[in-house]
Amino acid sequence: xxxxxxxxxxxxxxxxxxxxxxxxxxxxxxxxxxxxxxxxxxxxxxxxxxxxxxxxxxxxxxxxxxxxxxxxxxxxxxxxxxxxxxxxxxxxxxxxxxxxxxxxxxxxxxxxxxxxxxxxxxxxxxxxxxxxxxxxxxxxxxxxxxxxxxxxxxxxxxxxxxxxxxxxxxxxxxxxxxxxxxxxxxxxxxxxxxxxxxxxxxxxxxxxxxxxxxxxxxxxxxxxxxxxxxxxxxxxxxxxxxxxxxxxxxxxxxxxxxxxxxxxxxxxxxxxxxxxxxxxxxxxxxxxxxxxxxxxxxxxxxxxxxxxxxxxxxxxxxxxxxxxxxxxxxxxxxxxxxxxxxxxxxxxxxxxxxxxxxxxxxxxxxxxxxxxxxxxxxxxxxxxxxxxxxxxxxxxxxxxxxxxxxxxxxxxxxxx
Amino acid sequence: xxxxxxxxxxxxxxxxxxxxxxxxxxxxxxxxxxxxxxxxxxxxxxxxxxxxxxxxxxxxxxxxxxxxxxxxxxxxxxxxxxxxxxxxxxxxxxxxxxxxxxxxxxxxxxxxxxxxxxxxxxxxxxxxxxxxxxxxxxxxxxxxxxxxxxxxxxxxxxxxxxxxxxxxxxxxxxxxxxxxxxxxxxxxxxxxxxxxxxxxxxxxxxxxxxxxxxxxxxxxxxxxx
Numbered sequence: 001x002x003x004x005x006x007x008x009x010x011x012x013x014x015x016x017x018x019x020x021x022x023x024x025x026x027x028x029x030x031x032x033x034x035x036x037x038x039x040x041x042x043x044x045x046x047x048x049x050x051x052x053x054x055x056x057x058x059x060x061x062x063x064x065x066x067x068x069x070x071x072x073x074x075x076x077x078x079x080x081x082x083x084x085x086x087x088x089x090x091x092x093x094x095x096x097x098x099x100x101x102x103x104x105x106x107x108x109x110x111x112x113x114x115x116x117x118x119x120x121x122x123x124x125x126x127x128x129x130x131x132x133x134x135x136x137x138x139x140x141x142x143x144x145x146x147x148x149x150x151x152x153x154x155x156x157x158x159x160x161x162x163x164x165x166x167x168x169x170x171x172x173x174x175x176x177x178x179x180x181x182x183x184x185x186x187x188x189x190x191x192x193x194x195x196x197x198x199x200x201x202x203x204x205x206x207x208x209x210x211x212x213x214x215x216x217x218x219x220x221x222x223x224x225x226x227x228x229x230x231x232x233x234x235x236x237x238x239x240x241x242x243x244x245x246x247x248x249x250x251x252x253x254x255x256x257x258x259x260x261x262x263x264x265x266x267x268x269x270x271x272x273x274x275x276x277x278x279x280x281x282x283x284x285x286x287x288x289x290x291x292x293x294x295x296x297x298x299x300x301x302x303x304x305x306x307x308x309x310x311x312x313x314x315x316x317x318x319x320x321x322x323x324x325x326x327x328x329x330x331x332x333x334x335x336x337x338x339x340x341x342x343x344x345x346x347x348x349x350x351x352x353x354x355x356x357x358x359x360x361x362x363x364x365x366x367x368x369x370x371x372x373x374x375x376x377x378x379x380x381x382x383x384x385x386x387x388x389x390x391x392x393x394x395x396x397x398x399x400x401x402x403x404x405x406x407x408x409x410x411x412x413x414x415x416x
Numbered sequence: 417x418x419x420x421x422x423x424x425x426x427x428x429x430x431x432x433x434x435x436x437x438x439x440x441x442x443x444x445x446x447x448x449x450x451x452x453x454x455x456x457x458x459x460x461x462x463x464x465x466x467x468x469x470x471x472x473x474x475x476x477x478x479x480x481x482x483x484x485x486x487x488x489x490x491x492x493x494x495x496x497x498x499x500x501x502x503x504x505x506x507x508x509x510x511x512x513x514x515x516x517x518x519x520x521x522x523x524x525x526x527x528x529x530x531x532x533x534x535x536x537x538x539x540x541x542x543x544x545x546x547x548x549x550x551x552x553x554x555x556x557x558x559x560x561x562x563x564x565x566x567x568x569x570x571x572x573x574x575x576x577x578x579x580x581x582x583x584x585x586x587x588x589x590x591x592x593x594x595x596x597x598x599x600x601x602x603x604x605x606x607x608x609x610x611x612x613x614x615x616x617x618x619x620x621x622x623x624x625x626x627x628x629x630x631x632x633x634x635x636x637x638x639x640x641x
């Protein structure tokens with residue numbers, strides 16, 4: 001058996017070697033096949049346009065994953081790699097202040113960018129190597145840093161990072177709405193607030209974290225205990241009783257088979273199947289009818305239902321006709337297994353009931369036998385469908401029930 | 417895909433060599449007892465790691481594979497063995513007939529899927545068919561495949577040639593799901609049994625080759641993930 005190898009699509013990855021900061025420039029250079037210096041130059045030139053280069057770089061960093069395989073052995077945490085972040089932050093500041101001599105909104109943008117860059121760098125490089133790899137594996141690399149909740153340090157880091165972001169946001173709002181005049185006061189207030197926030201975070205973070213951890217493990221324990229109790233109750237109510245009944249009826253093969261089959265189905269449903277109400281969904285109604293016939297006549301119904309839809313009066317009639325066909329097969333065919341196949345299509349619902357039993361000649365069915373004529377053929381006709389019965393002596397019987405429907409109400413997918 | 421087609425003369429002579437993978441010793445003993453006279457059981461394993469090493473050592477024709485095991489299940493065995501031992505065929509034998517188990521195992525490369533309620537005669541037949549390169553489709557499996565492929569008629573498909581079933585294949589699957597045997601399908605559709613087998617093998621190939629994206633969307637639609 002062969003499966004075609006995935007076609008090789010050249011993808012953009014961040015380089016993990018020959019990198020200065022996050023490997024974006026090196027990765028792009030490798031992808032495009034041009035010298036890395038030119039890419040870095042381009043970023044530096046763009047940096048002059050109110051920090052556009054840095055924004056681009058950050059965007060690439062967030063979106064482009066590191067090259068897989070390279071991260072298999074994660075590099076040691078390397079504090080020296082923090083330096084580029086600091087350098088970038090300071091560089092932006094200096095550029096804003098000296099080269100463009102800009103204050104006000106543009107200067108604030110520079111501040112914002114610098115703070116974000118340094119803060120992001122801190123969070124990234126303070127995290128452990130294997131966690132960093134996990135983040136890299138996630139669909140959006142940075143998502144992990146936000147949602148992950150594995151240890152205390154991540155928690156504290158998020159706390160501080162969140163504080164930084166909040167402060168940055170407030171600064172941004174202040175810069176937009178009250179430029180120039182009160183800006184210094186606002187800025188000072190925000191910085192003090194930030195320092196206070198960080199202090200509170202550092203002090204209370206571990207305590208909060210521990211408490212929360214305890215609560216969580218307690219809750220997990222409770223849930224586990226509940227599940228165990230539910231399982232025990234189910235095993236007691238059903239399995240043990242069935243086993244007791246089987247012991248008592250050990251000599252009666254038919255009864256034992258019926259009990260075992262009923263128990264098997266019920267356990268199977270409990271373990272593997274989501275439940276649906278048989279009064280609302282076609283598939284559930286049909287499966288319930290099949291289960292009833294199985295239990296009553298001690299046969300196996302191999303039910304296969306493709307698609308599903310809501311029931312209405314006509315679909316209910318179809319289920320009833322199918323049930324009658326199953327009962328007939330169980331009663332007259334003299335077999336252990338009956339196949340039931342139903343398919344819901346946009347324009348029709350069809351049900352097939354097939355056995356490999358005795359079979360009969362449909363033409364010789366006497367007039368007073370109402371099962372086939374009334375309950376199956378007549379019922380289908382009354383509701384605008386049709387029923388065909390194919391049978392030959394010795395070949396088994398197949399009952400085909402077709403019900404045309406209008407498209408509404410049908411869900412081709414098994415939506416339950 | 418040449419190894420897909422049942423090639424004349426490759427059907428193994430003598431008793432088929434079968435390997436059992438199941439974490440329940442009682443069940444292995446039962447299968448061994450039931451199959452003993454019909455096939456040659458060359459080995460057993462109760463865990464994924466054990467299965468991988470022992471299958472490589474014994475080189476059986478067919479592996480009967482349990483789906484649910486503590487350390488990863490049949491899927492892990494399949495994924496470990498498929499590349500290195502393409503000539504070994506896998507038949508999943510499980511108590512679960514839940515859609516995600518069946519489709520998952522088939523996508524991973526199993527040649528068939530039967531449940532543990534199967535009779536010894538049917539199981540022997542299934543083993544023989546798998547060993548000869550055929551696919552074993554129970555009515556339930558056919559139903560799942562129809563469900564997986566047919567439920568989104570208007571969904572955009574990356575490669576229609578690969579991912580969609582032809583009308584004929586759909587027809588064959590419907591009859592399978594209705595409980596028809598291969599030779600009855602051949603009679604019903606006025607084609608040869610060989611053609612029916614080809615259609616069934618093609619369906620299996622498409623199921624295995626349709627891409628991961630498709631599979632994950634299928635699973636998400638059914639709230640399996």
